[in-house]
Amino acid sequence: MRVLITGMGGELGTRLANQLDDDPKVTAVLGLDIDPPRRRHRAEFHRVDPRDRERTTQLIRDFEPTALVHLGVYEPYARSSPQSAVERTAAGTITAVTAAVDAGKLDRIIVRSGIEVYGRRRGAPVRPDEEVAPDPTCSFGHQLHHVERVCNEGGLHAAIPVTALRFAPLVGPSFPSPLGRLLRMPAVPFNLLGDPPFSVLHQHDAAAALLAALRHPVDGPVNVVAAGAVTASQAARIGRRLPIPTALLGWYSARLVAELAGAPVPDHVMELLTRGRTADGSRAGELLGVRPERTTPEVVEELYAWAEVVHGRAAEAEAA
Helix, strand or coil: CEEEEECCCCHHHHHHHHHHCCCCCCCEEEEEECCCCCCCCCCEEEECCCCCHHHHHHHHHHHCCCEEEECCCCCECCCECHHHHHHHHHHHHHHHHHHHHHCCCCCEEEEEEEHHHHCCCCCCCCCCCCCCCCCCCCHHHHHHHHHHHHHHHHHHHHCCCEEEEEECCECCCCCCCHHHHHHCCCEEEEECCCCCCECCECHHHHHHHHHHHHHCCCCEEEEECCCCCECHHHHHHHCCCEEEEECCCHHHHHHHHHHHCCCCCCHHHHHHHHHCECCCCCCHHHHHCCCCCCCHHHHHHHHHHCCCCCCHHHHHHHHC
16 A cells, blocks of 8 residues: 555644554555654655645655545644634645545545534434434534545545544544643533533544554444543543533633633534534444544543643753
8 A cells, every 4th residue: 555644744644654654565655734743654744735736736646645544634723723724624635635536546535524524403313323414513514524525526536435434522642622622721611501411532542443444444434432421511520620600601701711721612612512522433343343442531531631741941850
């Protein structure tokens, strides 16, 4: 395999590239992203903005990938502003899929998606499985749905399988996540009118699912969700934070305070807090051969157990 990884500079892309280092079936890996990966590996990496279509297209066509792992899906307020996230995701998806298919050797597409595509419209299934049609009700859900449509169109054109991994919200140590930042605040708002449950997924389990899908692609969507669920107030108590009951106009104040504290709350996180977000991930083991090792409560516990980074002289003093 000649594997193209878009979004390699992120935690998932870096981890996947490292896992491919010792795979004898992988002869070359090319990574593209706005930021370089934090750990070294043998993959070739190019720092390029996905909105630079000409350079991105040339790099991909020259590489001639047989497999595309599309992680160039930018969550609002994770590594990009909301507007940049939408622009980079849309432009990067269209360019990467088109160039990879046009190169002529592609035989599989693996794409990061999310359970946000199911939406939280009134009357919608609380735990949708893969048979439920996407019906996004937040900006990030629409963003992910567009990514899936572009990848599926590319797969149909090339007559190859497209595996859409619909991850639960990704949370974990060192992983840039607006939900993770919010939960780590000293006070965490929860819905006074009903504290709905949500599920999450650890970055390590997400990377394991990507590797499994790359080796044995499935033609269609696969929900990847950690077992169990928590509510916002339960998460706050796990982390010994102060749960703040919030309703109606109180959410405006809560979002403003969070943004001023460095934890902006995009609409998909707001939707999670007020309406919940879970999905049926029971088919992941059957389809991919792997299941998330950590439950949702365990992922939340690890998020809070992650030590703060200590820099410079303070770190030296602490070590002494």
